[in-house]
Amino acid sequence: MILVFGQSGQIAIELALLGAGPCLSRAQADFENPGALAAAIAAHRPDAVINAAAYTAVDRAEEDEARAFQVNACAVEELAQTCAEAGIPLVHISTDYVFDGSGTTPWRVTDLTNPQNVYGRSKLAGENAVRAAGGPHAILRTSWVVSAHGNNFVKTMVRLGAERETLSVVADQIGAPTCARDIAAACLDIAQQLRMDPSKSGTYHYQARPFASWADVARAVFEQADLRCSVADIPSAQYPTPATRPLNSRLDCSATKHHLGIEMPDWRAGLKAILQEL
Numbered sequence: 001m002i003l004v005f006g007q008s009g010q011i012a013i014e015l016a017l018l019g020a021g022p023c024l025s026r027a028q029a030d031f032e033n034p035g036a037l038a039a040a041i042a043a044h045r046p047d048a049v050i051n052a053a054a055y056t057a058v059d060r061a062e063e064d065e066a067r068a069f070q071v072n073a074c075a076v077e078e079l080a081q082t083c084a085e086a087g088i089p090l091v092h093i094s095t096d097y098v099f100d101g102s103g104t105t106p107w108r109v110t111d112l113t114n115p116q117n118v119y120g121r122s123k124l125a126g127e128n129a130v131r132a133a134g135g136p137h138a139i140l141r142t143s144w145v146v147s148a149h150g151n152n153f154v155k156t157m158v159r160l161g162a163e164r165e166t167l168s169v170v171a172d173q174i175g176a177p178t179c180a181r182d183i184a185a186a187c188l189d190i191a192q193q194l195r196m197d198p199s200k201s202g203t204y205h206y207q208a209r210p211f212a213s214w215a216d217v218a219r220a221v222f223e224q225a226d227l228r229c230s231v232a233d234i235p236s237a238q239y240p241t242p243a244t245r246p247l248n249s250r251l252d253c254s255a256t257k258h259h260l261g262i263e264m265p266d267w268r269a270g271l272k273a274i275l276q277e278l
């Protein structure tokens, strides 16, 4: 049995649809309540754990640092240590925001991290806690998660695209949207592989193809959803936000393919499915 944390989140919803579970809610396992995660593991005795819970409000985190670190790092340390002590494989999801966004080369799993905002620093601290716990684990870094559920850029674009004739969207942050459904399937695959072979533990990248800017994604949404809104490309400087976002969010996913045999999906196909679901 695969125990999932983060029941109401985009990725956890897709994990449940794919048959993973039980999926625990905040009320069942609160990451701000020390001891709650160890108790949940003891109660469920899972074969593997997928942590899809996190503090994901990137701008709010700038003023809510203690809570972001509690959820994304301190609680993750408790979870990782509990799993390691029991030999339970842990799949932990992380983010492109652990990188500083310099250059244009896709980030490899071994590249130096240097997060530029509180959310990214808290996620990096969570990664480090998982590695330090020393149990069977996979840290799966992904980016720009989109789905028919929860809050995400695609849903925001569908809403704004119906209200506006033109929308200004940043065109100098390059990465790729990755569908929660594809990530969930990858997490399940990795959890099974870790159960069979703990030596596959490590850090992996999982990002859909092809690379795109947020403006490209907005254009694809409007085109596929038949919305008449046009997109004006702007630099990040013209869209000031409390948290700095990395310009280069391209992830090199070759190790994921090489070591785990997992292929990267095309986000345009996933986008089509999401728009049909909305």
Ligand SMILES: NC(=O)C1=CN([C@@H]2O[C@H](COP(=O)(O)OP(=O)(O)OC[C@H]3O[C@@H](n4cnc5c(N)ncnc54)[C@H](OP(=O)(O)O)[C@@H]3O)[C@@H](O)[C@H]2O)C=CC1
Binding pocket: 006, 007, 008, 009, 010, 011, 012, 025, 026, 027, 029, 030, 031, 032, 051, 052, 053, 054, 055, 056, 071, 093, 094, 095, 096, 123, 142, 143, 144, 145, 146, 150, 151, 180
């Ligand atoms: N969203 C994105 O674009 C990206 C996300 N990721 C990572 O992927 C993972 C999943 O993201 P996503 O599916 O988008 O997440 P969501 O933002 O959709 O959901 C987050 C989940 O975490 C839960 N959560 C937050 N705080 C607590 C807490 N104190 N105790 C228990 N549960 C809590 C939320 O519960 P509640 O509903 O009660 O608040 C919710 O179920 C995270 O690790 C995230 O960092 C990586 C790259 C991009």
Ligand SMILES: Cc1cn([C@H]2C[C@H](O)[C@@H](COP(=O)(O)OP(=O)(O)O[C@H]3O[C@@H](C)C(=O)[C@@H](O)[C@H]3O)O2)c(=O)[nH]c1=O
Binding pocket: 056, 057, 058, 059, 095, 096, 097, 142, 143, 144, 145, 152, 153, 156, 160, 167, 168, 169, 170, 173, 214, 239, 245
């Ligand atoms: C709504 C809107 C956003 N933007 C820009 C702002 C920002 O640079 C970019 C995306 O905005 P969002 O706030 O949706 O994205 P953001 O919350 O930064 O998304 C991030 O979330 C965390 C959890 C991650 O881990 C990252 O991988 C990434 O997905 O689009 C525009 O340029 N125009 C607009 O009208």
